[in-house]
Amino acid sequence: xxxxxxxxxxxxxxxxxxxxxxxxxxxxxxxxxxxxxxxxxxxxxxxxxxxxxxxxxxxxxxxxxxxxxxxxxxxxxxxxxxxxxxxxxxxxxxxxxxxxxxxxxxxxxxxxxxxxxxxxxxxxxxxxxxxxxxxxxxxxxxxxxxxxxxxxxxxxxxxxxxxxxxxxxxxxxxxxxxxxxxxxxxxxxxxxxxxxxxxxxxxxxxxxxxxxxxxxxxxxxxxxxxxxxxxxxxxxxxxxxxxxxxxx
Amino acid sequence: xxxxxxxxxxxxxxxxxxxxxxxxxxxxxxxxxxxxxxxxxxxxxxxxxxxxxxxxxxxxxxxxxxxxxxxxxxxxxxxxxxxxxxxxxxxxxxxxxxxxxxxxxxxxxxxxxxxxxxxxxxxxxxxxxxxxxxxxxxxxxxxxxxxxxxxxxxxxxxxxxxxxxxxxxxxxxxxxxxxxxxxxxxxxxxxxxxxxxxxxxxxxxxxxxxxxxxx
Numbered sequence: 001x002x003x004x005x006x007x008x009x010x011x012x013x014x015x016x017x018x019x020x021x022x023x024x025x026x027x028x029x030x031x032x033x034x035x036x037x038x039x040x041x042x043x044x045x046x047x048x049x050x051x052x053x054x055x056x057x058x059x060x061x062x063x064x065x066x067x068x069x070x071x072x073x074x075x076x077x078x079x080x081x082x083x084x085x086x087x088x089x090x091x092x093x094x095x096x097x098x099x100x101x102x103x104x105x106x107x108x109x110x111x112x113x114x115x116x117x118x119x120x121x122x123x124x125x126x127x128x129x130x131x132x133x134x135x136x137x138x139x140x141x142x143x144x145x146x147x148x149x150x151x152x153x154x155x156x157x158x159x160x161x162x163x164x165x166x167x168x169x170x171x172x173x174x175x176x177x178x179x180x181x182x183x184x185x186x187x188x189x190x191x192x193x194x195x196x197x198x199x200x201x202x203x204x205x206x207x208x209x210x211x212x213x214x215x216x217x218x219x220x221x222x223x224x225x226x227x228x229x230x231x232x233x234x235x236x237x238x239x240x241x242x243x244x245x246x247x248x
Numbered sequence: 249x250x251x252x253x254x255x256x257x258x259x260x261x262x263x264x265x266x267x268x269x270x271x272x273x274x275x276x277x278x279x280x281x282x283x284x285x286x287x288x289x290x291x292x293x294x295x296x297x298x299x300x301x302x303x304x305x306x307x308x309x310x311x312x313x314x315x316x317x318x319x320x321x322x323x324x325x326x327x328x329x330x331x332x333x334x335x336x337x338x339x340x341x342x343x344x345x346x347x348x349x350x351x352x353x354x355x356x357x358x359x360x361x362x363x364x365x366x367x368x369x370x371x372x373x374x375x376x377x378x379x380x381x382x383x384x385x386x387x388x389x390x391x392x393x394x395x396x397x398x399x400x401x402x403x404x405x406x407x408x409x410x411x412x413x414x415x416x417x418x419x420x421x422x423x424x425x426x427x428x429x430x431x432x433x434x435x436x437x438x439x440x441x442x443x444x445x446x447x448x449x450x451x452x453x454x455x456x457x458x459x460x461x462x463x
Contacts (some may be wrong), residue, residue: 014397046463049320050323050460052460053463065327067356068322072317073317082258086255086259089254090255093252112262125321129321135325
């Protein structure tokens with residue numbers, strides 16, 4: 001559980017990064033923070049996790065908290081196994097290597113973490129946090145994960161007993177998650193990625209509602225204003241394009 | 249807390265950054281005690297001058313072994329800045345007392361003069377006080393209080409030099425003076441011991457207070 005009550009945060013005499021933010025996340029609930037770059041998502045997560053003290057307002061949270069920073073550092077000399085074992089010891093809980101296996105870790109568990117790939121390092125970072133039972137604070141947890149690991153993480157997050165607060169730039173859908181907007185949120189556009197566009201690119205980029213279109217290899221990445229996505233999709237399919245992804 | 253201290257210890261051992269201060273410690277002890285170092289207590293005053301900066305250095309190594317981002321993970325896992333800072337201080341105190349113990353026992357093995365247990369105990373107490381002051385300075389000069397390596401080195405050098413500039417001033421100067429002159433050792437050690445403990449506690453508290461503001 002975490003309860004943020006009218007949180008404000010500024011560094012020294014600098015501008016307010018957060019102002020008057022209130023948020024309550026109960027156990028078993030998942031909240032996804034939305035907001036553009038610099039809207040204070042990471043700062044709010046750090047306040048929720050207890051890394052940063054708010055300049056104003058109150059925070060109450062459970063005792064067992066897990067935190068995954070936006071970029072887990074490279075160059076850690078400890079091995080993945082030792083790191084997880086020691087952090088579990090600090091929590092006073094048995095180490096759960098099954099979390100690492102569920103995320104599809106394929107690195108060498110006894111080699112220094114510095115030698116692991118970004119994805120595998122991220123899996124270790126996630127596994128240490130998932131040992132927590134009251135609150136999970138995850139900053140861009142899907143970054144660096146392949147599709148299988150991303151799916152596994154979504155399942156772990158959705159089934160977690162702890163309260164979960166996270167940020168995500170990749171449009172992952174966690175079943176039952178509540179979205180909270182922070183600051184000015186970009187107006188609900190839709191990004192459509194198409195394959196086998198070829199000659200139709202000029203036609204598609206001139207369709208009504210298309211705000212930006214960029215040819216990518218044989219395909220295209222099309223940004224569409226809210227409300228026009230269905231029409232653009234239908235027209236793209238009619239022109240013989242193949243849809244690779246649609247994200248909001 | 250034990251698990252946290254153990255984690256920090258294993259982590260710092262893997263960095264090998266502890267090696268330079270330890271080598272300096274052994275090298276200077278070797279030079280001091282290669283030949284007859286004179287009467288025991290003044291000789292201990294010499295090693296106090298060594299143990300103090302080496303403790304500062306070792307404490308900074310322990311305090312900064314984790315990079316700032318990994319420290320935030322540790323802070324959250326441990327349940328707050330206070331515990332993380334306390335663990336850093338605890339490990340640094342253990343390491344510094346280890347340095348003091350080595351420095352206290354070195355002359356017993358190498359010197360031809362008699363080193364009765366009472367003298368060794370006094371020497372160890374003096375070395376321990378200087379080592380503790382070193383821990384306090386080290387905590388003040390590492391993250392989260394001073395976050396940049398350059399300032400950290402400058403501040404540590406300045407604080408070490410400052411203590412030697414002020415002659416008989418506690419907590420280090422009075423100990424050195426009393427050992428060199430074999431005069432009022434016990435009272436100097438009592439005063440400086442209390443001051444050193446308060447200083448270490450204060451420095452740790454400062455880290456706990458500053459960490460979440462900067463974090």
